[in-house]
Amino acid sequence: MSSQYTSQEALKEVDALAAKQQSIYVYEAPVRLWHWVNALAMTVLAVTGYFIAEPLPSTAGExxxxxLMGWMRYIHFSAGYVLAIGFLGRIYWAFVGNKHARQIFVLPVWDKDWWKEIVFEAKWYLFLERDPKKYVGHNPLAHLAMFGVFVTGTILMILTGFALYAEGAxxxxxxxxxxxxxIxxxxxxxxxxxxxxxxxxxxxxxxxxxxxxxxREDIMSRQTMISTIVNGLRSYKDDRP
Amino acid sequence: MSQGLETFYDVIRRRGVSRRSFLKFCSLTAASLGLGPAAASQMAHAMETKPRIPVIWLHGLECTCCTESFIRSAHPLVSDVLLSMISLDYDDTIMAAAGHQAEAILEETLEAHRGNYILAVEGNPPLAEDGMFCIPGGEPFVNKLKRMASGASAVIAWGSCASWGCVQAAKPNPTQATPIHKVVTDKPVIKVPGCPPIAEVMTGVLTYMLTFDQMPALDRQGRPKMFYSQRIHDKCYRRPHFDAGQFVESWDDDNARKGYCLYKMGCKGPTTYNACSSVQWNDGVSWPIRSGHGCLGCSEEDFWDRGSFYSRLEDIDGFGVEANADEIGMAAAGAVGVGIAAHAAASAVKRVIQKPDSHTRRPHDGSDQA
Incomplete structure (x- = not known):
């Protein structure tokens, strides 16, 4: 098979596919940058935060x-600032960026179709639907989680975190x-x-x-997921609706 | 005593305190309140000219530890001064009069000094059964409290009972013991929490109110900022060990003898607003952390209901016995992890079972390739 499948043939196939499949630019550069900076900040915050609450075994010497705890707290506070300022920047970008930049901040609760799609997605995750649907931004279930857990949770953490910092300040x-x-x-x-x-x-x-x-979606769904948050492009694996 | 006409200065001079000692007291008090040198002369002037302010001291559901603390105010002059400075017209625990004679003073003060006296409350009123769980002088305490508060210029809530509810308001609170600020809502209430509050804090608050004729600056929870604006942890002498990451790991270890930080032993210093770490207790003899035990957080709201004194995090109801946020969180994360693994396995199975003509099939990996 490999002998017949030349690079020229491969190119032809790619051309044919490209005519049918298009990528959509979903996540603009600031959103992607924020995503990864935020992911790093959250990791640092969770690790240092855990060790502030449950300190490591005692250090020796004078x-x-x-x-150790001083540095732990210093890094925690610094990462907290990165997260909070990043979040503010992300909110700013929701106003000036494309419509996908706004998605996680607004829930279309008035939209009946959106609720139906949530049920569909829930069924997809419960193995009750054979084939998934295509979505440009977050699918409705992910959208709900982004708003209800991530955005709300981040706001809770910023408010409580800075309140605790204020106690020391x-x-x-x-x-x-x-x-x-x-408080x-x-x-x-x-x-x-x-x-x-x-x-x-x-x-x-x-x-x-x-x-x-x-x-899982990157493997099982009909669109790209992981590369989308790297290069911003959402590509589709087929041209069916 | 002529009703409130005598000044504080008159009283202490009559008691044989020299003017020199009087001025020393003024500067000392000014310094302890953090007011600066100018305030000392202001204070002296006030005490020389102002009539003594009557104070009514009521006791509800309480253990009298606040009074015990108050009368042990360390600096001898402070206690002497205070007890002569305020005209403590009524305090059912330490007054000489008793029975109807004592109760008559309450009504007298209410009429003669309406709008001028300070009501100091130790303990709190139980509201269940129409207040029947606390009946001093033949009358439910809640009625007495409301009546006396109606004529007061300000109300001081002594101790954690009056400020937050304390032990008698701990779950399930059968008598419905209720802190003062929830019963007296039309007067300024100054909370001086602690179980008991530090004597010098109590006298300091009173001195400030009497000399400057105004309320001390209060924080958002109604506590005087001068004593409750910092946590025990902020001024703790063991703080360097905390920052260094040096902790007592168990009560009998070497670190305990070295005086390391008691954080891991459940010290509530980081969440407790009080002046123990700076003012200390019993004339600076010691205080809880200095004696090797963590802070219980006795001046914080509902400290009895926050789980073990030896755990940093409070218990959360509804998750079984003694579970705190981290234990619950870790269990939940573990459960979700197992769920994800199971879901991933089921997804893999679905992918294997589903026929090759499924949606994910690409044109070049199907049979049309051959």
């Missing part, structure tokens, strides 16, 4: 020669002026801590499912 700090109300909203410092921990686990679980679903 206290003045060690700064002091009541006269700008942080406290901006985020002190969060009152949750009741007290302990409650804010608890929700910050819960938020971390919610986002960890989100990431687990997100990565799994992206890989």
């Amino acid at each position: 206290a003045s020669e060690n700064y 002091g009541q006269d700090s700008l942080h406290y002026a901006l985020f002190g109300w969060v 009152v909203l949750f009741g007290d410092s302990m409650q804010v801590h608890t929700w910050h921990h819960i938020g971390m686990w919610v986002l960890i679980i989100f990431v687990m499912i997100h990565v799994y679903a992206a890989i």
Whole structure:
């Protein structure tokens, strides 16, 4: 077979396919950049955050020669700033970017078809549908998770995180002026801590499912997933509707 | 005592305190309140000219640890000064009068000093069964509290009971013990939490109110900023060990003897607003962390209901016995991980079973290739 399948033949086939299949530019460069910076920040935050709550075994020697928890917190706070500023930038891009940049911030709850599509996608994941559908941006179920878990969870983490930071920065700090109300909203410092921990686990679980679903869809669905968040292009594997 | 006409200065001079000592007290108090040197003369002037302000001290559901703390105010002059500075017209625990004679003073003060006296409340009223769980002087405490609060200029909630509810309001709170600010809603309530609050904090708050005739600056939860704006952790002398990552790992280990950080032993210092780590207790003799035990967070809301004193995270209801956010989160992540693995396996099976003419088939990998 390989002897007959020359490079010229391959080129012809690619040309024929290209006539039928088109890629759509979905994720613009700032969105992709934000995605990966955010992914890195979340990883750093989860790891350092966990070790702030459950510190590593004690260091040896004089206290003045060690700064393990200090560094842990410093890295956590820095990554927190990266995440928060990145998130603000991402919101900005939702206004100036293409329509796909807006998707995760708005749920079309008024759209009956959207709800039907959620049911369809749920059935697809439950192996009740034989073939998947094509989507340009996030599929409706992913859209719901992005908004309901990721966006909401990130906002929760930014608010509780900066409120906890404000406690250390002091009541006269700008942080406290901006985020002190969060502590009152949750009741007290302990409650804010608890929700910050819960938020971390919610986002960890989100990431687990997100990565799994992206890989699975890349293999099983009719469109590209992983390359889309690398080069921004959504390509389709067939030309059926 | 002539009703509120005598000044504080008159009283202490009569008691044989020299002017020199009086001025020393003023500068000392000004310094401890963080007010700077100018405030000392302001304070002295106020005490020389202003009549003493009557204070009514009520006791609801409580254990009197606040009073015990208060009368042990460390600096001898402070306690002396305070007890002469305020005209403590009524305090059913430490007053000489008793019975109807004592209760009469309440009504007297309410009439004679309406709008001028400070109501200090130790403990809180139980609201269940029309307040029948606490009846001092033949009357439900909640009624007494509301009546006396109606004529007060301000209300001080002494201790965690009055501020948050404390142990008698812990779950399931059968008597429906309720903190003061939820019962007295039309007067400013100053919360001075702690179980008990530090004596110098109590006297400091009173001194400020009496000398400057105004409320101390309060934080968002209604606590005086001068004593409750920082966490125990922020001023803890073991903080360098925390930053270094040096912890007591078990109560009897070498790290405990070295005085390492008690974070892993469940110290609530990082979530507790109080002045213990700077003011300390019993004239600076010691305080909980200095004596080798973690902070319980006694000045924080509902500290009895937050799970073990020896765990950093609070217990969350509805997830079985003693589960905190991390335990629940880790279990959930594990369950989701198993779910993903199962789903991936089922997906692989689906892919194998599904016929080759399925959607994913590409033109060049089918039979038409041959």
